[in-house]
Amino acid sequence: MFAQTQIGTLLHEEHLQTIRSLQRLEDFLANQSPKRPPDLSKPEVRKILGDVLGDLAKEVDRHFTFEEDNLFTILTEQGEMGIVMMLSEEHGVIRPLALELAEEAEAALGGDGFTADGWPEFHERARELCEREVFHIQKEEMGLLAAISALVDGETDSRLASEYRLLAAGA
Ligand SMILES: [Fe+2]
Ligand SMILES: [Fe+2]
Known part of the structure; x- marks a missing residue:
């Protein structure tokens, strides 16, 4: 095991949080027929497709941008x-x-819901998102965090960690 950096720890914690959201989305999709659009009047359905998916997308965007930049x-x-x-x-x-x-x-939650054709496609792509993102996180947990701890010096680590905390607090 490598010595953990502050920024590595923060990214790791966010990976775990993202995995939990993906798990909720995956469980929902597994219980939901790909053939029949979900009942959007149910609060739990609105919660998953609205809050969970919406937060997930924002989190992914912010997290990825930080890693890239x-x-x-x-x-x-x-x-x-x-x-x-x-x-x-x-x-x-x-x-x-x-x-x-x-x-x-x-758009579906704010309008007329999913169409009979649109839902199977959405279902399929949402499953794809879960699969790809879980796999991506697994790779980063194995490769990226070790590379960070080997290549990022202490001063840079502290700077990145405080920048990331600020960014996450504002999201
Ligand atoms: Fe990433
Ligand atoms: Fe990441």
Whole structure:
């Protein structure tokens, strides 16, 4: 096990929180037929598709942007292009997917719900989001956090941790 950095610990905690939200979304999807749109008058359905998915998309966007702007740049400078390229590619798929799904869910909740054709597609893409993001987090837990602890010095670590705390508090 590597010595943990402050910023690594913060990202790890947020990974766990994201996994919990993804789990709630996954459980909901598993209980919900892909063939029949959900009953949007149920508060628990509105909660998952509104708050949980909406917060998840915002969290993913903020978390990814921070990693890209602050950590991937440090890793690239130190020659770690391989891991940066792989994780950046995944960000490029997961972020738009999360934001689109949150937007579509919001539109459905605020309007006429999901159409008979729209729901199966939404269901499929939401499952895809869960799968991709869980896998992405697992990779970061194995590779990124170790790379951070090896390559980020103490001063940079403290600066990044306080920037990240501010960012997370404002979200
Ligand atoms: Fe990431
Ligand atoms: Fe991450």
